[in-house]
Amino acid sequence: MERVDRYAELIVRVGANVQPGQRVFINAAVEHADLVRALTRAAYSAGAEYVDVLYGDGHVRRAMIENADEDVLTYSPPWMVERMSNSADGGALIMVAGDPDPELLADLNQTRVGKARLISVLEQARRGQNTRTMSWTIAACPVAGWAEQVFGEPDVERLWGAVAETVGLDEPDPVAAWREHTARLRERAVQLNERRFDALRYTGPGTELTVGLLPEHKWMGGGTETTSGVFHVANMPTEEVFTTPDRRRADGTIRSTLPLQLGGTVVHDLVVTLADGRIVDVSASVGVDAVRAQLDTDDSARHLGELALVDGTSRVGKTGITFFNTLFDENATCHIAFGSAIQAATDGSLDGLDTNGLQERGLNVSAVHTDFMVGGQEVTVTGVHKDGSEETIIEKDVWQLS
Amino acid sequence: MAAELDERLEKYAELAVKVGTNLQPGQDLFITAIVQHAPLVRALTRAGYAAGARYVDVLYTDQHVRKAKLELGPEGAVGYSPEWLKERWSAMAGNATFGTTGDPEPELLAGLDGQLVGRDRMTGVIEIAMKHYSDHVLNWSGLAYPNEGWATKVFGKPDVEKLWEAVAFCTRLNEPDPVAAWQEHVAKLKARAAILNQRKFDAIRYRGPGTDLTVGLLDQADWLAAEFTTASGIPYVPNMPTEEVFTTPDCRRAEGYITSTKPLALAGDVVEGLKVTFKDGKIVEVDAKHGADVVRGQLASDERAAYLGELALVDGDSKVGQTGLTFFDTLYDENATCHIAYGFAIVECIRGELGEGVNASSTVHTDFMVGGPQLDVDGITAAGEAVPILREDVWQLTS
Numbered sequence: 001m002e003r004v005d006r007y008a009e010l011i012v013r014v015g016a017n018v019q020p021g022q023r024v025f026i027n028a029a030v031e032h033a034d035l036v037r038a039l040t041r042a043a044y045s046a047g048a049e050y051v052d053v054l055y056g057d058g059h060v061r062r063a064m065i066e067n068a069d070e071d072v073l074t075y076s077p078p079w080m081v082e083r084m085s086n087s088a089d090g091g092a093l094i095m096v097a098g099d100p101d102p103e104l105l106a107d108l109n110q111t112r113v114g115k116a117r118l119i120s121v122l123e124q125a126r127r128g129q130n131t132r133t134m135s136w137t138i139a140a141c142p143v144a145g146w147a148e149q150v151f152g153e154p155d156v157e158r159l160w161g162a163v164a165e166t167v168g169l170d171e172p173d174p175v176a177a178w179r180e181h182t183a184r185l186r187e188r189a190v191q192l193n194e195r196r197f198d199a200l201r202y203t204g205p206g207t208e209l210t211v212g213l214l215p216e217h218k219w220m221g222g223g224t225e226t227t228s229g230v231f232h233v234a235n236m237p238t239e240e241v242f243t244t245p246d247r248r249r250a251d252g253t254i255r256s257t258l259p260l261q262l263g264g265t266v267v268h269d270l271v272v273t274l275a276d277g278r279i280v281d282v283s284a285s286v287g288v289d290a291v292r293a294q295l296d297t298d299d300s301a302r303h304l305g306e307l308a309l310v311d312g313t314s315r316v317g318k319t320g321i322t323f324f325n326t327l328f329d330e331n332a333t334c335h336i337a338f339g340s341a342i343q344a345a346t347d348g349s350l351d352g353l354d355t356n357g358l359q360e361r362g363l364n365v366s367a368v369h370t371d372f373m374v375g376g377q378e379v380t381v382t383g384v385h386k387d388g389s390e391e392t393i394i395e396k397d398v399w400q401l402s
Numbered sequence: 403m404a405a406e407l408d409e410r411l412e413k414y415a416e417l418a419v420k421v422g423t424n425l426q427p428g429q430d431l432f433i434t435a436i437v438q439h440a441p442l443v444r445a446l447t448r449a450g451y452a453a454g455a456r457y458v459d460v461l462y463t464d465q466h467v468r469k470a471k472l473e474l475g476p477e478g479a480v481g482y483s484p485e486w487l488k489e490r491w492s493a494m495a496g497n498a499t500f501g502t503t504g505d506p507e508p509e510l511l512a513g514l515d516g517q518l519v520g521r522d523r524m525t526g527v528i529e530i531a532m533k534h535y536s537d538h539v540l541n542w543s544g545l546a547y548p549n550e551g552w553a554t555k556v557f558g559k560p561d562v563e564k565l566w567e568a569v570a571f572c573t574r575l576n577e578p579d580p581v582a583a584w585q586e587h588v589a590k591l592k593a594r595a596a597i598l599n600q601r602k603f604d605a606i607r608y609r610g611p612g613t614d615l616t617v618g619l620l621d622q623a624d625w626l627a628a629e630f631t632t633a634s635g636i637p638y639v640p641n642m643p644t645e646e647v648f649t650t651p652d653c654r655r656a657e658g659y660i661t662s663t664k665p666l667a668l669a670g671d672v673v674e675g676l677k678v679t680f681k682d683g684k685i686v687e688v689d690a691k692h693g694a695d696v697v698r699g700q701l702a703s704d705e706r707a708a709y710l711g712e713l714a715l716v717d718g719d720s721k722v723g724q725t726g727l728t729f730f731d732t733l734y735d736e737n738a739t740c741h742i743a744y745g746f747a748i749v750e751c752i753r754g755e756l757g758e759g760v761n762a763s764s765t766v767h768t769d770f771m772v773g774g775p776q777l778d779v780d781g782i783t784a785a786g787e788a789v790p791i792l793r794e795d796v797w798q799l800t801s
Contacts, residue, residue: 044474055462067451083486
């Protein structure tokens with residue numbers, strides 16, 4: 001079996017976990033055609049009722065952003081909304097990442113670039129995710145433009161090698177290896193959920209930060225189950241267990257340990273200082289303005305929305321590569337996000353509250369969600385109980401709980 | 403930053419938007435193309451916005467995805483029209499649309515069961531499109547994109563540049579002022595149509611090697627050429643290139659047999675040496691050296707597929723014919739020489755309500771080529787007199 005077919009099978013069987021009789025929707029760029037075709041074959045082989053492919057095209061989008069009227073920037077063709085609604089209602093959705101042309105929109109008016117979103121389509125996708133009626137996954141397709149960004153040359157073969165490594169494609173039985181892997185991540189989430197920590201503390205060079213957790217917090221990792229009981233893995237690769245913090249409680253300073261790709265800029269040596277849950281100072285050797293611009297997006301952008309734990313066993317981390325793609329980079333090592341919380345990472349008792357209600361209960365709501373990496377050999381992550389007692393979670397990049 | 407643009411491709415797209423769809427400011431532009439045509443699609447998108455399109459809606463199709471469906475998918479997926487695609491086609495009313503041709507992999511589906519391939523047509527979507535054509539609510543156009551696979555089919559090697567030169571010649575893109583050249587060309591073809599309409603022939607007779615067929619004409623059908631006009635008054639050129647003068651025949655009256663003079667690219671296969679026999683308007687026999695099953699599969703896809711929908715006349719002046727090439731692409735080959743089509747009528751030709759003689763309910767429309775120097779075409783008057791229209795590829799009717 002060709003590598004692309006083995007990869008596609010893994011995405012279909014483990015990622016989306018396509019069920020016999022299910023409709024499968026694939027969203028990809030035209031440059032991803034080879035993988036899309038393999039995914040289509042794999043999905044039909046898994047018993048798909050119908051496979052519907054929607055190819056996007058960055059150049060078509062560029063022309064739209066350059067020329068269309070302001071109100072068209074957020075226009076969703078009704079048929080695309082209908083398609084995503086169909087996907088949300090019990091379908092399987094496979095989204096292919098891997099930017100074929102990372103600089104394509106760089107010279108355009110960035111306000112228009114930022115505004116151009118298929119809002120009604122995204123709402124349907126979010127509905128399928130939040131109501132857990134859709135099994136979905138995001139996986140990446142190595143392409144020349146992305147390879148150039150990672151390696152400085154369009155070495156697609158090398159990028160294929162790296163991607164294959166991160167998803168365990170060279171294992172004798174990749175599907176079985178993934179089952180083992182997701183079981184381990186779920187076990188970690190269970191360990192953390194049993195402990196009901198009140199806060200996490202990060203210590204390391206330039207880092208001394210304590211972040212509060214909500215009584216309602218839930219650790220997640222490894223995958224999600226739909227309401228009909230289909231276990232799917234939303235990100236391939238995935239190495240993290242994650243939860244959502246208390247937006248009101250974070251104090252100290254934290255230093256990012258990897259470069260951060262932010263809207264066409266790469267931020268180096270980011271240092272963030274928080275007081276009473278709010279980011280009060282940022283510095284960076286390169287790109288600090290891009291971070292400040294994001295933090296000024298709305299009132300809540302300066303509060304935290306996610307804590308994620310990744311240890312040294314991460315296949316992504318082991319490659320030593322910066323992928324300039326969140327799907328990979330956030331799985332290289334521990335990370336924290338400022339901006340919007342992950343509401344699914346709560347026990348459900350906050351569901352139904354409006355934005356104000358959520359924020360009052362400590363759950364952050366913002367248009368921004370930006371992950372930055374804070375991990376590695378020198379960062380220790382400690383769980384703090386309500387009574388002040390502590391337990392080490394990660395030390396020297398090794399998971400400590402059992 | 404966007405890559406450097408291919409000037410010829412951008413000009414081609416601009417010509418197609420101006421002359422082909424004649425896109426009006428504020429219209430949406432719907433482009434449906436196979437994924438290998440992305441460079442043309444991008445250029446059309448840019449030209450569309452430059453001409454004032456409100457929004458350009460692109461749908462890429464992928465023959466490999468279709469092949470996977472036919473090889474591995476369930477029976478229910480064959481010919482299935484997803485609701486969202488029907489919705490897309492419904493939304494086209496009142497707007498401009500492009501389709502593209504130029505098959506990058508002409509043999510891709512050749513190994514599959516021809517009947518299965520013939521049956522796999524999104525009839526739910528096609529019916530909506532046919533309704534739009536009947537209602538004259540689309541300014542639509544089709545054009546080809548030169549690519550390696552197509553060039554290999556034509557020349558035996560992937561000489562895309564040579565194919566581009568042929569395409570530029572046929573679409574008058576190489577003229578100093580392509581838009582003016584098109585205006586002149588459209589006027590010439592419309593004059594031929596006007597003469598045929600004055601003559602009011604009762605039937606057309608084809609004679610040649612393997613061919614002796616008489617097809618009845620309708621009182622209510624006009625001969626048309628090159629340019630259509632939407633109900634809202636937008637003139638547009640549906641095919642680039644176009645060299646034909648055409649009408650919709652009386653689908654009840656066709657007697658005899660006719661042999662195709664060029665290969666026919668159909669549903670991922672190439673049909674060679676097609677010969678069809680008619681009785682009382684209906685195709686009752688299909689023979690071919692290769693691919694007869696693909697034709698039979700298509701003819702079986704609905705009750706009216708086996709009746710005629712179009713007669714088209716092309717002479718040796720045709721730029722497509724002048725290239726001497728077989729393009730293995732209907733958009734080109736049908737403009738090289740005379741052709742006829744089984745299936746859906748050209749409803750644009752019909753004056754008034756669609757009468758019984760109009761084949762208006764089929765979801766198929768397949769052109770095949772019958773012309774060349776050895777084909778004699780006559781108009782038969784109501785009195786039974788035969789008037790030569792074409793002899794040795796030369797147009798005979800000047801008044």
